Every structure is written in C-alpha cells, then in structure tokens.
Amino acid sequence: MNTFLFMVFLLVVGLLVFAMLARKRSSQDSASGFVDKPKARPPLTAREQAMYNRLVQTLPDLVVLPQVSFAALLTARTRAARATFSRKIADFVVCDRAFKVVAVIELGESKKNRSGASQRDSERDALLTAAGYRxxxxxxxxxxxxxxxxxxPSLASVSPLG
Structure with a gap:
C-alpha cells in the first residue's frame, strides 16, 4: 500500500512539473526564447540621420562618427568616476584623419523630451570639457x-590627446 501511494505521489509531482514547464515554454517565443522578443530599429533617428548627412556634406576632410560611447572618449582610475560616464553616448564625434578629436557634437532633444534636460546637458558637457574636448x-x-x-580652421581646437 505504501509503495502504491508513493507511486501516485511521484506521478502527481511529475505531472505538476511537466505542466509548469509546458506553461513556461508556451509563454516564450519558440524562436528566440524571449517573452518580449527584441526588434530591430534604425541606428540613428531621422534627426540624427539629417545631422550626420549635414556634417559629412559640410566637413568632407573630417571623419564623422555617430553614437560614440563616452567610455571611448574618457578614462578614469576609479570605478566611481567611470560610472559617471560609462553609459553615456555622444551623438557625434568629429575627428581629423588621424582620429584626433576635433569636436564632440550633441544634438538637442525635441521639445517634448526636454524636462530636466538642461541639467543633464550641462553635466555631460562638463565631463567632456573637463577632459579637454570642444x-x-x-x-x-x-x-x-x-x-x-x-x-x-582658424578656430579649431586641439584634441586633449594632442
């Protein structure tokens, strides 16, 4: 009798585990394994594309890099200092052909996204100017x-790396 109850118990537990796994699997997208499947998006917004094209058109002798991580431009010894810029992105970095930075360009947000932006803009600018960037x-x-x-060219500023 005890063996029979034990077998029934194992069967019930097995069915519960199977049901939970089946439910979890059905809630996931079978192709990617994600419930909220990532979707592709353009790397630049329409405004950023227009700005990129304007810069490339106007500055043919310079290199225009879009969406550059601050971590590619700045360094710091401590983790706390790096944390102040590690997740920030510059809209555009303009370099000479030797990849010395001539300027960092920020394209302001549209008016609907401006709440608190001037403070954030000032902080971002301060990080870059403290490192010597224009x-x-x-x-x-x-x-x-x-x-x-x-x-x-008469107003050009030199990259902090010289």
Whole structure:
C-alpha cells in the first residue's frame, strides 16, 4: 500500500512539473526564447540621420562618427568616476584623419523630451570639457554656413590627446 501511494505521489509531482514547464515554454517565443522578443530599429533617428548627412556634406576632410560611447572618449582610475560616464553616448564625434578629436557634437532633444534636460546637458558637457574636448550643442540640425563657421580652421581646437 505504501509503495502504491508513493507511486501516485511521484506521478502527481511529475505531472505538476511537466505542466509548469509546458506553461513556461508556451509563454516564450519558440524562436528566440524571449517573452518580449527584441526588434530591430534604425541606428540613428531621422534627426540624427539629417545631422550626420549635414556634417559629412559640410566637413568632407573630417571623419564623422555617430553614437560614440563616452567610455571611448574618457578614462578614469576609479570605478566611481567611470560610472559617471560609462553609459553615456555622444551623438557625434568629429575627428581629423588621424582620429584626433576635433569636436564632440550633441544634438538637442525635441521639445517634448526636454524636462530636466538642461541639467543633464550641462553635466555631460562638463565631463567632456573637463577632459579637454570642444563640445558643440545644436538644438536643431544647423545649416551648412553654421557648421562651416563652427569648424573654421582658424578656430579649431586641439584634441586633449594632442
């Protein structure tokens, strides 16, 4: 009798485990294993694409890099200092052909996303300028004349790496 109850108990436990696993599997996407399957998106927004094209068009002798991690531009000895910039991204970095940074460009957010942005913008700019970078911030895609004026060779600033 005890063996029979033990077998029934094992059967019930086995059925419960099987039911839980089947339920979990059915809630996941079978192809990816994710409940919320990641979807592709363009690497640059429409505004960023327009800005990139404007920079490339206006600055043909310079290299324009979009979406550059601050960690590629800055370094610090302590983890706490690195944490202040490790997850930040510069919209564009403009370099000479030797990849010396000429300027870091930030494209302002649209007005609907501006709450608290000026404080964040100031903090981001302070990190970059403290390291010796020239930061240019545009609220909208500038015209060709403005970009040419901002990158006039007589006003060019040198990368902190020299």
């Amino acid at each position: 930061v240019l911030r545009y609220q909208r895609v500038p015209d060709v004349g403005r970009v040419e004026a901002d990158f006039d």
